[in-house]
Amino acid sequence: xxxEQPARTYWFPEREDITIYxxxxxxxxxxxxxxxxxxxxxxxxxxxxxxxxxxxxxxSHHLKVLREAGLITARYEGRKKYLSLRRELIDDMFPGLLAxxxxxxxxxxxx
Amino acid sequence: xxxEQPARTYWFPEREDITIYxxxxxxxxxxxxxxxxxxxxxxxxxxxxxxxxxxxxxxSHHLKVLREAGLITARYEGRKKYLSLRRELIDDMFPGLLAxxxxxxxxxxxx
DNA sequence: ATAATAGTACAATGGTTATTGTACTGTCAA
DNA sequence: TTGACAGTACAATAACCATTGTACTATTAT
Numbered sequence: 646x647x648x649e650q651p652a653r654t655y656w657f658p659e660r661e662d663i664t665i666y667x668x669x670x671x672x673x674x675x676x677x678x679x680x681x682x683x684x685x686x687x688x689x690x691x692x693x694x695x696x697x698x699x700x701x702x703x704x705s706h707h708l709k710v711l712r713e714a715g716l717i718t719a720r721y722e723g724r725k726k727y728l729s730l731r732r733e734l735i736d737d738m739f740p741g742l743l744a745x746x747x748x749x750x751x752x753x754x755x756x
Numbered sequence: 757x758x759x760e761q762p763a764r765t766y767w768f769p770e771r772e773d774i775t776i777y778x779x780x781x782x783x784x785x786x787x788x789x790x791x792x793x794x795x796x797x798x799x800x801x802x803x804x805x806x807x808x809x810x811x812x813x814x815x816s817h818h819l820k821v822l823r824e825a826g827l828i829t830a831r832y833e834g835r836k837k838y839l840s841l842r843r844e845l846i847d848d849m850f851p852g853l854l855a856x857x858x859x860x861x862x863x864x865x866x867x
Numbered sequence: 868a869t870a871a872t873a874g875t876a877c878a879a880t881g882g883t884t885a886t887t888g889t890a891c892t893g894t895c896a897a
Numbered sequence: 898t899t900g901a902c903a904g905t906a907c908a909a910t911a912a913c914c915a916t917t918g919t920a921c922t923a924t925t926a927t
Binding site: 665666669670672673674675678738739740741742743744745746748749750753 | 776777780781783784785786789849850851852853854855856857859860861864
């Protein structure tokens, strides 16, 4: 049988569902901050490209946290899944926040 | 007997002890974000001026978290204690972070 | 001295969360 | 069909944390 929809679909928060507390809490974890850093500097990524960051179960968990906080979105192309930062939205809601954060993260001693 | 020192002295982190993770974690709590907001907009404050934010024990706890994260410092003048943001240090280490954050917090629907 | 004020220390509790192991679904290549 | 790959769901555990209650210290005012 045919399935026109992507294999799995999730809930993504709208603008009014996103809070500064949720965003900050999502960003306050080293693993998630690293994911955000790579998405910010490298653009779209597939989840399996983050396998060196942590285990796949934990990766799935952290991606869920980032998604529910409103920080990332996903695009399905064929059978592949591409993650990306919701940069315009976050920059519009919290101007300077991501920029300042990424500047600080890039200046960290060890990548 | 005389006591030349302030009644209580604490450890305050130096620049090399301050991490982006600690700062973000400290800022990801609504209570602490409110304290930081008031310190940023109103300048120096005495702890008892925050009694309307939460209980004094909890206030003491959150101020400790903010202090150990490197976000605030204290000045003793006579018997009074004045809290303030370590604004120059944070702005130097994480440019744009506090500014973007405070912009977002000030834009929140309810203060 | 006594009471009031400002602040902290400590224990307890309930809730959250990061991590791991196991198991499952769906897709692709052989 | 079989196996490998990509990803998720769920349970369990351990750690962390926000909050509150009780008790304590130190200082000031009466």
